[in-house]
Amino acid sequence: MESKRVGKYIVFSKRGEPKQVLETHDVEIKPVSPKKVMVEIMYAPINPSDLLQIKGEYPNFKKRAQLTTTSAKSVEGHVAGHEGVGRIVEIGSEANAKDKLGEKIEVGDWILPRSMGTVGTWATHIELSPSDVIVIKNKKGLTPAKVGSVVVNGATAYLMLDSIVKLNPGDYIIQNGANSGVGQLVIQLAKLWGFRTINIIREHKNGNNETEVYLKKLGADIIIKEHELESAETKKIIKNLPGPLRLAFDCVSGPAAASLARILPNRCVFVNYGMMSGVNSIAVDVPLLIFKDIKVCGFWLTHWYRENSLEDWLKVWNHLFDLLREDRIVAQLAEPFNMFDLESKSSFQSRLLDAIYSPKKAALVFTSKL
Amino acid sequence: MESKRVGKYIVFSKRGEPKQVLETHDVEIKPVSPKKVMVEIMYAPINPSDLLQIKGEYPNFKKRAQLTTTSAKSVEGHVAGHEGVGRIVEIGSEANAKDKLGEKIEVGDWILPRSMGTVGTWATHIELSPSDVIVIKNKKGLTPAKVGSVVVNGATAYLMLDSIVKLNPGDYIIQNGANSGVGQLVIQLAKLWGFRTINIIREHKNGNNETEVYLKKLGADIIIKEHELESAETKKIIKNLPGPLRLAFDCVSGPAAASLARILPNRCVFVNYGMMSGVNSIAVDVPLLIFKDIKVCGFWLTHWYRENSLEDWLKVWNHLFDLLREDRIVAQLAEPFNMFDLESKSSFQSRLLDAIYSPKKAALVFTSKL
The missing domain is CATH 3.90.180.10 (Medium-chain alcohol dehydrogenases, catalytic domain)
Known part of the structure; x- marks a missing residue:
């Protein structure tokens, strides 16, 4: 039997x-x-x-x-x-x-x-x-x-970099939750494609900088602690970047997202793709929208999959598979x-x-x- | 002397x-x-x-x-x-x-x-x-x-209708502050160009409908009282529109703006151009950004004037002057x-x-x- x-x-x-x-x-x-x-x-x-x-x-x-x-x-x-x-x-x-x-x-x-x-x-x-x-x-x-x-986090990182605004080499992206699955891939793909990243991470309770070391190894250009986001030091960094800061990725939502929006330069596009803080709204300052011309939008991979052909999906997936095969990027930890x-x-x-x-x-x- | x-x-x-x-x-x-x-x-x-x-x-x-x-x-x-x-x-x-x-x-x-x-x-x-x-x-x-x-309110109404998304005849626009100077011109220009308007107004204390009558005369298609914005009735109206609702104009900000955003259909673009409520932020629900693909942006005429030539300004102004001369639109009350x-x-x-x-x-x- x-x-x-x-x-x-x-x-x-x-x-x-x-x-x-x-x-x-x-x-x-x-x-x-x-x-x-x-x-x-x-x-x-x-x-x-x-x-x-x-x-x-x-x-x-x-x-x-x-x-x-x-x-x-x-x-x-x-x-x-x-x-x-x-x-x-x-x-x-x-x-x-x-x-x-x-x-x-x-x-x-x-x-x-x-x-x-x-x-x-x-x-x-x-x-x-x-x-x-x-x-x-x-x-x-x-x-x-x-x-x-690849199918969720890899494709999200890939498409957020590739499909929202036309980035040029030397352009900057800023992201919170930089240590997330998507965040790790954003850092690596940005590096490969010649973009530069500003990465917001939480301070570890015990003050260790393991995450910082790891993200630097992946190719992170600048790392900022979440609680220092609106500091004079950070504003100075943003002001003196050698290239334009064009995109902000937010997977946290809530007050952290509002802080991130507040430090963006004119014309930056703010993209939310998650609610890791558990707060499902973002208080957007109107002067950012009007006077700084910040645009706020969301990215949802499901929309992209619905609106594109299987051949397009495969282009993205196969590109990521090749990069992983050749160890030009590493999978999320x-x-x-x-x-x-x-x-x-x-x-x-x-x-x-x-x-x-x-x-x-x-x-x-x-x-x-x- | x-x-x-x-x-x-x-x-x-x-x-x-x-x-x-x-x-x-x-x-x-x-x-x-x-x-x-x-x-x-x-x-x-x-x-x-x-x-x-x-x-x-x-x-x-x-x-x-x-x-x-x-x-x-x-x-x-x-x-x-x-x-x-x-x-x-x-x-x-x-x-x-x-x-x-x-x-x-x-x-x-x-x-x-x-x-x-x-x-x-x-x-x-x-x-x-x-x-x-x-x-x-x-x-x-x-x-x-x-x-x-013409130079401020006329041009704002004109350019918000003309330069943010490509509208087609039959498309709907929704706006709050519909009785404002810009609002009155939005209604009239939309009517002339074949677009349809949903107009949010405040209920008069004495319950009179003077504003409603005036805006209807200007060409308003649908009028909704601010306090009824999130009602089942309004949601039904929005759901059953014969054309797509593509643009929302907000000059109020604060909670009224958040309410307006909440009733928008997928893919609608939400444009803030003022803070009449005195509140200078809008709490945007993240699911609107991600799942409904609502985009939030601002419109500031000063940007447009800076980035366009005097000849472009004159095209807009002269078009508005001609419409006013011919009484095809009336100046804001x-x-x-x-x-x-x-x-x-x-x-x-x-x-x-x-x-x-x-x-x-x-x-x-x-x-x-x-």
Whole structure:
């Protein structure tokens, strides 16, 4: 008698604080449906947008899943997680074994789920249509951690630098949350493309400068502590930059965002792409809008994916994959939380919450077979 | 013996509330300097930007004037007022009697001061270089009140409709302060150009609908009371518009601006051009920026004038003059305060303050010789 395959699913049936609403369920993984492929998720980063979605502060496109647990309990809810890289473990007998781009799908291939938001990646197994996967045929130089930060954070950094204003070499960008996944990639891509970065970071409680050293290593030109943002010293730095400061990226929102806006020079474009402070509004001083001609806008990757073709997505992804392969950029630092090799449901749940509430960027790793 | 010409100047030496800082001075008007022309201001509207400047919430470009009053007191300060239309009353013996565009300058000609902000218009007389005036040779169909609302409010309405997004016939614009000078012109120009307007007005204390009737007469398509802005009814109106709502104009700032932003559909551009509420910041909800892709910017006419040629200014002005001549639009409603025909300095001062604190739009009229 064959042993049953049991998968783990991380599900929320109602919105709220992750520790209150996230449930983990054991589900028997049946053999793949004839027209589908079975994907084992290898690596899924925990991104701020995942948490916003769970909390209900993010538009919801995901279909609710119907799961039957191994204890025969029926569960309905959303499988969490926007980003992840998986591996093909089974191909349905009648499946057209080609991905959306016509690439042949084989067992062992690494894939990215194509649709953003309709599939939750925080699960060991997901069954997909062949047309909903993108095969990464050339794995050379890649790791799941590298691939796993391209579709959300990598693309966000890339497109914010590339699609909002036309930057010229020597131009400056300023960003808060510089140590975030996106922030790290902004620094590296800016360096590669000849732009310069001013990076706002929080002061560590113990005063150490580990983050500062790391971001400098990535190519950060200037680092400013958050509490020094509106100081005379910072204003002097901004005033005397050798190139124009054209773009500001804000992933913090709230008072930190208002401070950032306040130090910008004329004509700078202020782009919000997150609410890490948990505050969901920014008090914009009107004189900045009128007299300094600051423009305030948002960047949402989902809009970009909706409005551009798969070929355009691939251009960005492949460019990032190549840069990662050649070690011209490094993937965001993320602490991997091994979600395999656990004995009880409660230990899975507690490790999940450790990962979610980790002060460092974290990622869920669902398999040892990398 | 010739009688002396005495002029009135409205001056502020320090910034603050108009009633506290505005001073009016009697000054002997000497014969014009050989290379200058003497202009008698006929009509100067009181615009919100004038008051902001006096209060110190507006960048200051004006040169401080040195005046010697008839009582031999020396006064140094800024002559208030950004906009006005004047009449040439004297031409210097050595003046090149041509304006900036080469038009001949003659006594009796109506002129607009060319430089925005360096000349204060709240005075009976100003001496200018011929190159600092624009002669309006064809006065046919014009009045000082018509000419006096083109350079600031007319041009603001015109350019906000014309230069921020490319609007198509059938598109909607929403604006608060719809009864302001700019608001009235936005309604009329939008109507002429095939756009449609949603107009937010305050409820009159006595519940009368005078404003509503007047704005409808100007061509307003939809009128909404400020306190009903976030109602289900308004949301339904916005949802069911037969054309896209593309632009929002805010001259109020503060909570009213935040409310306006909140009801906008995806992709709408929110433009602030004033702070009539006295609050100088707007709390922008981040989900509007990210998920609805609302862009927030300011419009400042001074930028536009700086960045465009005199020929471009004239295109806008002449277009507006023609529309006013042909009665295709009407000038903003403004109550004229006659500043001539007053006996004592104190009555001039008190009439000035009546004009400034009038609940209606007001204009200063310095001469009966129209």
